[in-house]
Amino acid sequence: MERRKFIKNSALATSLALVPNFLKAFEGYIPDTFNNKKLVIIHLKGGNDGLNTIVPVTNDIYYNLRPKIALKKNQTIKITNEIGLHKSLMPLKRFYDQGELSIINNVGYPNPSRSHFTSTDIWNTASDHKNILNSGWIGRYLDNYGHKPYNAIHIDEHLSLALRGTKKNGIATKNAKQLFKSLQESDFNIILSHYDKNHLSEHNLGYLYQTMIDCKSSARYLYENSLSSKLSDNYPKKSTLSNQLRVVGQLINSRIDTTVFYTSLSGFDTHASQVKKQENLLKKYSEAVQSFVYDLKKNNTYKDTLILTFSEFGRRVKQNFSDGTDHGTANQVFLIGNNLKKQGFYNKIPDLKNLDDNGDLIYEIDFRQIYATILDKWLNVNDELILNRSFSQLDFI
Amino acid sequence: MGNKEILHLYWRAGFGLQPKQLQELAIKNKQEIIDDLFEKSKPIIPLEKDLSYLKNYPKSILKDNREKRIELARKNADETKKLNIIWLKRLAKTDNILRERMTLFWANHFVCRDMATKFILKYNNVLRTHALGNFRDFLKAITREASMIKYLNLNLNKKDNPNENFARELLELFTLGEGNYTEDDIKECSRAFTGYNHNFEGEFILRRFQHDYGHKSFFGEEGNFNGDDVIDIILKQKQCARHICKKIYRYFINEKINESYLEELVSVFYKNYEIEELMRYIFSTDWFYGKENIGVKIKSPVELIIGIQRLIPVYFTKDEELLRLQRLLDQYLLDPPNVAGWKGGKDWITSNSLVLRIKLPSMMLEEESYSYKTKGNFRNFRIVPVKNKYQQKLSVYVDWKVYKKRMKKLTLSELKSALILCEINDGTKRYISKFGRRPSKKNLVNLMSLPEYQMC
Numbered sequence: 001m002e003r004r005k006f007i008k009n010s011a012l013a014t015s016l017a018l019v020p021n022f023l024k025a026f027e028g029y030i031p032d033t034f035n036n037k038k039l040v041i042i043h044l045k046g047g048n049d050g051l052n053t054i055v056p057v058t059n060d061i062y063y064n065l066r067p068k069i070a071l072k073k074n075q076t077i078k079i080t081n082e083i084g085l086h087k088s089l090m091p092l093k094r095f096y097d098q099g100e101l102s103i104i105n106n107v108g109y110p111n112p113s114r115s116h117f118t119s120t121d122i123w124n125t126a127s128d129h130k131n132i133l134n135s136g137w138i139g140r141y142l143d144n145y146g147h148k149p150y151n152a153i154h155i156d157e158h159l160s161l162a163l164r165g166t167k168k169n170g171i172a173t174k175n176a177k178q179l180f181k182s183l184q185e186s187d188f189n190i191i192l193s194h195y196d197k198n199h200l201s202e203h204n205l206g207y208l209y210q211t212m213i214d215c216k217s218s219a220r221y222l223y224e225n226s227l228s229s230k231l232s233d234n235y236p237k238k239s240t241l242s243n244q245l246r247v248v249g250q251l252i253n254s255r256i257d258t259t260v261f262y263t264s265l266s267g268f269d270t271h272a273s274q275v276k277k278q279e280n281l282l283k284k285y286s287e288a289v290q291s292f293v294y295d296l297k298k299n300n301t302y303k304d305t306l307i308l309t310f311s312e313f314g315r316r317v318k319q320n321f322s323d324g325t326d327h328g329t330a331n332q333v334f335l336i337g338n339n340l341k342k343q344g345f346y347n348k349i350p351d352l353k354n355l356d357d358n359g360d361l362i363y364e365i366d367f368r369q370i371y372a373t374i375l376d377k378w379l380n381v382n383d384e385l386i387l388n389r390s391f392s393q394l395d396f397i
Numbered sequence: 398m399g400n401k402e403i404l405h406l407y408w409r410a411g412f413g414l415q416p417k418q419l420q421e422l423a424i425k426n427k428q429e430i431i432d433d434l435f436e437k438s439k440p441i442i443p444l445e446k447d448l449s450y451l452k453n454y455p456k457s458i459l460k461d462n463r464e465k466r467i468e469l470a471r472k473n474a475d476e477t478k479k480l481n482i483i484w485l486k487r488l489a490k491t492d493n494i495l496r497e498r499m500t501l502f503w504a505n506h507f508v509c510r511d512m513a514t515k516f517i518l519k520y521n522n523v524l525r526t527h528a529l530g531n532f533r534d535f536l537k538a539i540t541r542e543a544s545m546i547k548y549l550n551l552n553l554n555k556k557d558n559p560n561e562n563f564a565r566e567l568l569e570l571f572t573l574g575e576g577n578y579t580e581d582d583i584k585e586c587s588r589a590f591t592g593y594n595h596n597f598e599g600e601f602i603l604r605r606f607q608h609d610y611g612h613k614s615f616f617g618e619e620g621n622f623n624g625d626d627v628i629d630i631i632l633k634q635k636q637c638a639r640h641i642c643k644k645i646y647r648y649f650i651n652e653k654i655n656e657s658y659l660e661e662l663v664s665v666f667y668k669n670y671e672i673e674e675l676m677r678y679i680f681s682t683d684w685f686y687g688k689e690n691i692g693v694k695i696k697s698p699v700e701l702i703i704g705i706q707r708l709i710p711v712y713f714t715k716d717e718e719l720l721r722l723q724r725l726l727d728q729y730l731l732d733p734p735n736v737a738g739w740k741g742g743k744d745w746i747t748s749n750s751l752v753l754r755i756k757l758p759s760m761m762l763e764e765e766s767y768s769y770k771t772k773g774n775f776r777n778f779r780i781v782p783v784k785n786k787y788q789q790k791l792s793v794y795v796d797w798k799v800y801k802k803r804m805k806k807l808t809l810s811e812l813k814s815a816l817i818l819c820e821i822n823d824g825t826k827r828y829i830s831k832f833g834r835r836p837s838k839k840n841l842v843n844l845m846s847l848p849e850y851q852m853c
Contacts, residue, residue, distance in 0.1 A: 114565070115575050117737045157727060157747055164743075172747045182752045187846045191755070194828035204652075204695050205819055207743050208751065208848040215748040271550050271562050321558025322550065327565070358580045 035380050038252055038305040040261045040292075041138075041162070042241065043123075044285065046269030047116065048311040049278060050331040050361075054103065054349060057084040061352040065318040069275050069325070083349060088282035091290035092334070099343040100293075101336055102396045104370065106350055108330035108363025112313065116269065116327075119312040124162035126368050126387050133388075137371055138260050139165030140386045141379070146170075149214035150222055152260040153251070155244040160262055169210070170260070171218050174247065179215070180223035188212060222256065229253035229299065235291040241265040242288035249295040252305060259379060268311060272322035285309075289336065302338060306378050306397070309334040310367065317352060318359050329356070330363035333370060335396055339378075342396045369394055398427045402686045404818060408853040409649050409694075410434055410680065411494035412703045416807055416815040431680050435673065438496035438529065443522040444487060446480050448515050456597045476514040481723070481730045482716045484521070488699065489706040495676070499528035501699065502648055503535075505738040506641075507571060510731070511544035516599045517731060520544040532641065532670035536571065536628050543595035549736070551593045556609040559587040566736050572631045574640040578616075585613045589627040638667035642675070649679060651690045652742050658684055692819030692852045695745055698726035700853060701754065705845070708816075710796035710803075711761055718791050722757075726750050758845035760791050762838065797838065804836045812836040816844050819852040 056062045057073040058081065076084025077093050085093055095101035111129045113119045122129060126137040135143070138152050143165040146152065152163050152170030163170030173179045192212055235246045244263040251258060265285055270277050289307065296302035314331030330350070350361045372391040375383035384390045398406075403422050407414045411434075414422070422430055454469045491497045503524045511517040520542045527535035539545055540563075546552050549563035564586035568578045592608030595601055613622045616630050631637050642662040646654050661682075666675045679685055696704065702722060705711065713719050723729040727750055728739055739745075804812065809832055821829070825847060832840045844850065 113575065114580070115569050116735070118575050157749055158744065159747055173749065179748055179752070182749070182756070187755060187759070187843075188752065191825075191847060195822055195824045204693055204743065205848065205852055208695070208746060208851055211746050211748060211751050212755075212848065215751065219748070271560060272553055320560055321555065322553040322560050324560075326561045 036304050037378050037380070038259060038261065038301075039374060039379065040245075040248055040305060040307045041263065042285070042289070042307065042309040043120075043160075043262070043264040044268050044281075044309065044311040045116075045120070045264050045266040046311075047119075047313045047315055047327055048268040048281075048331065049270060049274065049325050050311070050314040051317060051350070052274070052278060053086050053089070053282065054079075054105070054332055055084040055086065056082060056349055056352065058082050059352055062317075065352075067319070068323050069319045071275075083345075086278075086282050088279050089286045091286040092336075094290075095293070095336055096344060098338075100338050100340065101334065102340045102343055102346050104333045104335070104346040104365060104394070104396070105348060106330045106361060106364035107310070107333045107367050107370065108313070108361070109366055109368070110363075112329040112360075112363070114313065114327040114329070116312055121161060123310060123312055123367060124160060126371055134164075135166045136160065136162035136164050137386060138163045138170060138262070139168065141165075141260065141375070141381065142168040142170060144385055145381050148217060148221070148257065150218040150256070150258055152262070153222075153248075153258050154262040155247050156262075156264070160264075162262055163260075169214060170262075171214060171222075173222070174244075176219070176222035176226050176251075180219040183215065183219045188216060192216065222251075225256045226251055226254045228255070232291075232295045234295060236284070236287045239284045239288055241284055242291065245288050245292040246295075249292055249299075252296060252301050253299040255301075270315070270324045271320065271326060272324040274319075274324040293336065305337060306339065306374065307334075307336040308370070308374065309336070314361060316359060317355060317361065328360045329358075330361040333367070335370075337397075339397055342394075346394070346396055365394070366391060370396075373397065398423075398430060398686070400814060401691065401818065403430060404815065405686060405691045406430070406434070406680060407494075408700075408704075408818065410676075411498055412488065412700060412707050413853070414815065415708055415803055416811060417803055419815060427681075431677065434495050434680070435529075435677065438493050438499075440493060441496070441526050442493060443525060444480070444483055444518060446476070446483055446514070446518050448476075448518075450476065451515060470512065473512050473514050477512055477517065477731060478720060479716075480514055480518055480521075481732075482719055484730055485699070485703070485719055485723075488703045496525065496528050499672070499676070500525045502645075503528055504730075505733065505741075506644060507539050507545070508733045508736050508738040509542075509544050509548045510733055511547060513544070513547075513599075516543040516547070516595075519599060521731075527672075529673040529676065530671075532666075532672055533628065533632055535672075536632075537625055539571075540567075540590065540593065540624055540628070541601035543599035543601070546593055546595050546601075551590060552595070554587055554591050554593065555604075555607040556588075556591045559584070559591060559609075561587050563587070563590060568631070570737060572637045572640060573634060574636065574643075577634070577636045577640075582615060585615045585622075586627050588613055589615070589622045590624045593624065632670060635663065635667050638670070639663045642666050645675065645679070648741070649676075650685060651693060653689075655684070658682075692817070694853050695742055696851055696853045697739070697741060697745060698723060698728035698750075699730065701726070701757065701851070704853070705758065705761060709762065709841075710799040712794045712796070714792040714794055718793070722791075725753055754851055755846055755848065758842045758850075761793050762795055762842050762845075800838075807836050809834050809836050809840055812841065813844055817847070817849045817852075819849055821847075821849055825849065 052071055055071050055076045057076060063070045073084055075087055077087055077090060079085050092101055113122060113129050121132050124136050125133040127133045142152055146168050149169060149171040154160050154163050154170060154172040155174055156172050157174060159169060159172040195209060229250050231246055231250045236242045241263060248261045267281050293302060296305055310333050311331050313327060313329055315325035315328040319325055354362060356362055368387055369391045372383040372387055373393040375381050375386055376393060377397045400419055400423055403419060404414060450472060459466050488497055509520055523538050523542055527538060549566055550560045551563040554560040554563060561583055564583045568583060569575050588609045592604040594604050610621055615622060615627055618630055642659060643654060646659055662675060665678045733739060832843060
């Protein structure tokens with residue numbers, strides 16, 4: 001980022017030092033955003049089986065270790081002679097052909113956790129396994145560069161840890177209209193008009209007041225500004241991810257001042273009868289993304305949007321005997337957009353000859369290298385400030 | 398003990414107190430108050446639910462009839478909804494306060510979800526039975542429950558084809574905490590639990606041909622361990638006592654842990670894993686009543702709803718509404734989000750849930766409208782905004798006569814101290830001072846609409 005802007009923002013943060021931290025959080029309005037770029041995050045919850053997503057169709061180890069769940073070459077979409085894409089991912093194949101998809105393989109971190117909860121926290125906070133932070137990486141982006149809670153939105157009822165900063169939080173809402181309407185009906189405004197901010201602690205009660213303030217300041221903005229674009233009818237029905245991306249599409253197409261959107265799809269924890277389950281889930285995923293990209297293209301907002309898809313871990317190379325797979329380690333990350341510098345496969349697919357003691361993949365790229373790259377090259381902010389240290393960047397954008 | 402301390406105890410061990418109950422307790426000494434709490438929770442009163450519909454679905458019919466099985470699954474989803482209501486109503490009425498409170502805690506420790514109403518009812522009663530008992534017996538009982546066996550794929554864990562799901566959660570969530578075991582421990586643990594299964598009635602069976610009777614090495618010990626042996630070895634690790642005490646500390650005392658107090662608890666609990674002994678110890682310390690622990694927790698949705706119901710004679714005339722509230726506030730009993738349970742604390746709070754929390758007292762007591770409704774059944778519950786302007790109201794009945802009797806001779810300031818435990822900031826204090834002196838309906842609602850009321 002430009003040095004001048006960095007200084008300007010740091011100065012602004014210190015000028016508010018007399019007010020309790022959480023209250024000053026969004027009071028200093030920084031009028032100009034650095035750029036118009038959007039980041040949409042999709043979390044495939046439960047640990048998507050990467051090996052059955054990007055399939056090594058000529059690898060004997062793969063077929064030997066997965067006698068009952070391995071996908072045959074003719075069941076996949078051909079990418080190269082050695083690599084097949086899961087048949088539910090036809091839309092991704094189109095992105096691939098058009099140079100709008102970058103697949104980064106073997107993404108993980110040292111000393112991997114095989115717990116859903118710990119590993120999700122690690123991804124969301126951009127932490128080391130040994131020292132898991134209390135704030136999320138998008139939350140820390142807000143701490144440093146946000147000026148309104150709605151700069152980062154989780155399309156959900158719950159706010160993900162990823163969007164919780166040390167001083168500022170993003171906002172969680174599935175429906176801006178509902179939020180706004182319900183606010184009009186409550187005692188919110190009376191209560192907020194009376195509290196004495198200097199006497200509030202920064203703990204739980206303070207958090208309640210902070211949430212009220214954030215909510216008030218965001219609800220009207222989101223409600224009024226999201227109306228300039230309609231919800232598209234062009235999305236698959238009855239899919240939670242599709243519903244979320246539909247709202248994101250509306251918000252982006254309304255040109256609202258939000259940089260990061262967080263969405264998710266659950267159900268990837270396939271310990272048993274995996275093949276059919278994963279097939280359905282990946283279909284939901286790829287169709288939702290396809291509709292989303294189409295929606296953005298139609299409204300000329302695709303060029304400013306980058307879609308990041310991750311899962312908290314991959315799955316064990318060897319299948320279990322319930323025709324499923326147990327928790328594993330490294331996995332692939334998908335990046336979708338039309339500003340990709342390195343399209344297609346960013347690096348080689350996993351080396352199944354070289355596994356860890358547990359029979360799991362060994363990571364090659366730290367996920368925080370991807371975050372650092374996105375922060376610096378896409379959002380044009382200081383990645384070290386947000387990630388608390390420097391990571392060598394990649395060159396996909 | 399002062400009123401504030403008694404109230405603190407009752408908010409953590411129960412769901413608050415009515416002002417009159419508080420006055421009655423205030424004449425007793427600390428030991429009497431604590432003894433009374435445990436005495437009242439001695440009886441184990443299982444939840445009861447009519448399961449006669451199962452007569453129409455015998456094993457012989459279900460076996461080869463897919464349609465019947467689907468029909469039963471639908472029926473079960475409805476019946477589990479009813480069970481949810483039965484549980485909530487129990488909480489609103491019980492004198493067995495501490496046992497019910499502990500049951501709620503354990504339900505979020507030994508997290509389990511099962512649509513088979515009969516099994517999950519039995520499971521819930523196992524939680525209740527052992528809630529203040531011995532943790533070792535508790536753990537062994539849990540591993541034999543049909544609902545748990547299904548939930549964590551223990552029935553798929555077979556000799557030569559282990560499934561790690563249960564073993565991992567046993568070590569990570571139920572006993573030791575992440576980072577306190579190796580991947581090999583998980584593998585050996587899985588082997589010890591092979592063959593665990595249940596029959597059609599939900600009774601535990603060990604399938605001998607699927608059990609691995611071979612030699613295992615677990616936490617440095619060697620032998621032909623079975624599941625119970627593995628549990629005994631786990632409990633030898635002091636870390637297990639520490640993991641459980643940490644969770645109890647966060648839930649009953651404070652999310653922020655004081656390490657030296659925690660160590661006191663660990664040494665009490667590690668001796669013999671008696672839960673009642675541990676809880677008695679906590680409630681008897683001076684530090685439990687320290688200022689830093691009072692009024693600092695954000696109420697869970699269940700604590701909020703039940704707290705209101707135990708304070709004010711308010712009755713839901715439609716059971717559906719209780720389900721709707723739980724869904725809107727993000728804590729629907731018997732339907733935890735995942736095996737780690739509800740995170741609690743700040744995680745309860747989102748823009749939407751906070752708006753509703755602030756509004757809840759006026760919706761329950763003043764028939765205020767609200768603009769959500771829910772659609773669908775237990776499996777696919779959805780929340781949709783109401784489109785027309787005739788917004789929905791909660792169907793509740795408040796017995797104001799009883800309320801008046803309960804609040805007789807009470808001043809507003811006494812009511813305030815019974816409602817709000819945390820520090821109130823000066824601006825809000827001035828706001829309250831304008832309310833007057835009477836604990837009128839309007840003042841009651843105003844007090845309960847403060848964010849301060851969300852704390853306990």
